[in-house]
Amino acid sequence: xxxxFIRTGKKIVAIGRNYVAHxxxxxxxxxxxxxxxxxxxxxxxxxxxxxxIPRGIVAHHEVELGIVIGKTARDIPASQANAFIAGYTxxxxxxxxxxxxxxxxxxxxxxxxxxxxxxxxxxxWIPKENITDPHNLRLSLAINGFxxxxxxxxxxxxxxxxLIEHVSSIxxxxxxxxxxxGAPSGVGPVVSGDHVTCALRDAxxxxxxKLEFDA
Amino acid sequence: xxxxFIRTGKKIVAIGRNYVAHxxxxxxxxxxxxxxxxxxxxxxxxxxxxxxIPRGIVAHHEVELGIVIGKTARDIPASQANAFIAGYTxxxxxxxxxxxxxxxxxxxxxxxxxxxxxxxxxxxWIPKENITDPHNLRLSLAINGFxxxxxxxxxxxxxxxxLIEHVSSIxxxxxxxxxxxGAPSGVGPVVSGDHVTCALRDAxxxxxxKLEFDA
Ligand SMILES: [Mg+2]
Ligand SMILES: [Mg+2]
Ligand SMILES: [Mg+2]
Numbered sequence: 001x002x003x004x005f006i007r008t009g010k011k012i013v014a015i016g017r018n019y020v021a022h023x024x025x026x027x028x029x030x031x032x033x034x035x036x037x038x039x040x041x042x043x044x045x046x047x048x049x050x051x052x053i054p055r056g057i058v059a060h061h062e063v064e065l066g067i068v069i070g071k072t073a074r075d076i077p078a079s080q081a082n083a084f085i086a087g088y089t090x091x092x093x094x095x096x097x098x099x100x101x102x103x104x105x106x107x108x109x110x111x112x113x114x115x116x117x118x119x120x121x122x123x124x125w126i127p128k129e130n131i132t133d134p135h136n137l138r139l140s141l142a143i144n145g146f147x148x149x150x151x152x153x154x155x156x157x158x159x160x161x162x163l164i165e166h167v168s169s170i171x172x173x174x175x176x177x178x179x180x181x182g183a184p185s186g187v188g189p190v191v192s193g194d195h196v197t198c199a200l201r202d203a204x205x206x207x208x209x210k211l212e213f214d215a
Numbered sequence: 216x217x218x219x220f221i222r223t224g225k226k227i228v229a230i231g232r233n234y235v236a237h238x239x240x241x242x243x244x245x246x247x248x249x250x251x252x253x254x255x256x257x258x259x260x261x262x263x264x265x266x267x268i269p270r271g272i273v274a275h276h277e278v279e280l281g282i283v284i285g286k287t288a289r290d291i292p293a294s295q296a297n298a299f300i301a302g303y304t305x306x307x308x309x310x311x312x313x314x315x316x317x318x319x320x321x322x323x324x325x326x327x328x329x330x331x332x333x334x335x336x337x338x339x340w341i342p343k344e345n346i347t348d349p350h351n352l353r354l355s356l357a358i359n360g361f362x363x364x365x366x367x368x369x370x371x372x373x374x375x376x377x378l379i380e381h382v383s384s385i386x387x388x389x390x391x392x393x394x395x396x397g398a399p400s401g402v403g404p405v406v407s408g409d410h411v412t413c414a415l416r417d418a419x420x421x422x423x424x425k426l427e428f429d430a
Contacts, residue, residue: 010225011255016324037324038253040226042387054385074332104322109231109252111324115386117289170269171330172257 002070002086002176003125006046009176012039012120013167014064014093018156018182022062025185034158034166037110039093039180043120051094051215052118053192059119059215061190062093062183063141063149063198065134066122067160069179074172078161084173085160088126088134090200090209092141093180094119094190122178123200123211130208134160137208138201139184143194151184190215217285217301217391218340221261224391227254227335228382229279229308233371233397237277240400249373249381252325254308254395258335266309266430267333268407274334274430276405277308277398278356278364278413280349281337282375284394289387293376299388300375303341303349305415305424307356308395309334309405337393338415338426345423349375352423353416354399358409366399405430 001008015036017023023030045051053059070086093114100113131137134153141149158166163179173179190196198211216223230251232238238245260266268274285301308329315328346352349368356364373381378394388394405411413426 011257013326035318035323036326038255038326038330040253040386042226042389103250107319107322108250109325111228111251111253111326112385115253117385117387170327170332171255172332174257 002068005068005176005178006044006122009041009178010174012041012178012180014039014114014180015163015182018158019151019184020155020157021185022183022187025187030157034163036167037114039120040115043115043117045118045121045213047121047123047211047213049118049121049213051121051190051213052116053190053215054116057096058098059190060095060097060187061141061148061196062095062187063139064091064093064180064183065137065139065153065200066091067179067181069173069177070175072172072174074168076164076168076173078165081161081164084164085128087128088131089178090123090198090211091180092121092198092211093183094121121211121213123209126209136203141196141198143190143196148188149184149186155184156181217283220283220391220393221259221337224256224393225389227256227393227395229254229329229395230378230397233373234366234399235370235372236400237398237402240402245372249378251382252329254335255330258330258332260333260336260428262336262338262426262428264333264336264428266336266405266428267331268405268430269331272311273313274405275310275312275402276356276363276411277310277402278354279306279308279395279398280352280354280368280415281306282394282396284388284390284392287387287389289383291379291383291388293380296376296379299379300343302343303346304393305338305413305426306395307336307413307426308398309336336426336428338424341424351418356411356413358405358411363403364399364401370399371396
């Protein structure tokens with residue numbers, strides 16, 4: 001069941017640089033076509049858990065809207081993508097930024113930098129029918145009460161149907177797979193002792209999901 | 216069950232440049248420490264299947280020994296790694312080489328270049344007890360009857376216990392996960408119409424597993 005994606009899902013496909021201001025804050029140009037990387041499902045951390053930051057790692061938060069796939073399919077046209085969404089979640093794509101910088105320069109894979117255990121804090125399940133417009137949501141993240149990220153999913157460069165079309169043209173999406181749609185600007189370090197709170201709100205300000213964790 | 220890893224496994228962790236001659240043939244230095252990337256399990260292709268080569272993609276074969284994890288664990292010391300192996304398989308890490316070259320230069324993830332549907336042809340299940348020494352096996356791959364790769368697993372730069380220690384220091388390995396241990400030299404293109412046959416043999420020349428596919 002897609003609602004049980006944290007336990008049964010097989011892959012996490014995470015889109016990079018899907019908000020202009022975030023691409024720029026890391027010194028990158030906004031991409032001309034979507035790109036993605038894989039995170040292992042062993043990196044999931046349910047809400048109220050503790051992110052483990054390995055020694056020597058600078059761990060950055062990236063709060064993102066997650067799309068949970070409801071039906072296994074490939075080569076999904078953008079025009080039909082909505083039918084393959086089962087629900088939504090709120091997640092943080094924790095990133096070992098210093099390691100990512102190093103592997104990027106060397107042309108090496110991002111998998112370790114993105115894949116440490118506990119590096120994907122994730123909220124629960126939001127059934128699709130609870131969200132009228134996934135491109136009109138507010139994503140925010142605060143550390144110890146200070147807001148660090150606060151963006152609108154309307155600012156995605158590539159919208160959800162295009163993302164599903166792109167990824168499924170390369171790899172079959174399966175029931176329970178999670179698609180992370182990229183982070184708004186404001187990413188930065190989480191350090192030991194921090195308390196992190198994230199929220200997903202609709203246009204009226206109503207909280208749809210909360211996610212919190214310690215480090 | 217680990218023997219059912221093709222259907223139940225959650226991740227494929229693939230080691231890069233683990234044979235000196237292969238690192239060099241692609242113009243890379245042998246690595247000082249192991250590195251890996253993730254392939255999605257949606258890329259599995261059971262033996263006798265057909266690899267799909269997307270338009271514009273130069274697809275290279277990399278025949279590799281696969282290790283199937285038998286028990287979920289993290290931070291496995293090399294000295295205890297053997298206890299976490301359930302069995303072995305023979306697999307091909309198909310690689311979109313032209314796309315990989317492009318993303319390497321741009322510092323982008325390898326996930327698409329390694330993750331197309333059908334890009335992990337895989338043999339069946341070899342119970343651990345059938346292989347006395349996994350570092351004394353012969354890995355070969357032929358296209359239309361002409362041998363392209365023929366190497367010994369004894370030439371791995373980082374041995375299996377070190378690989379398990381390294382990967383599990385970053386991400387939990389789960390029952391049914393597949394670890395690909397890198398390719399001996401001789402990698403090259405597979406084109407439409409090719410018939411590819413791979414074999415895994417022990418030191419006496421006895422065939423332990425066969426894997427074949429068309430393109
Ligand atoms: Mg395709
Ligand atoms: Mg991200
Ligand atoms: Mg390989």
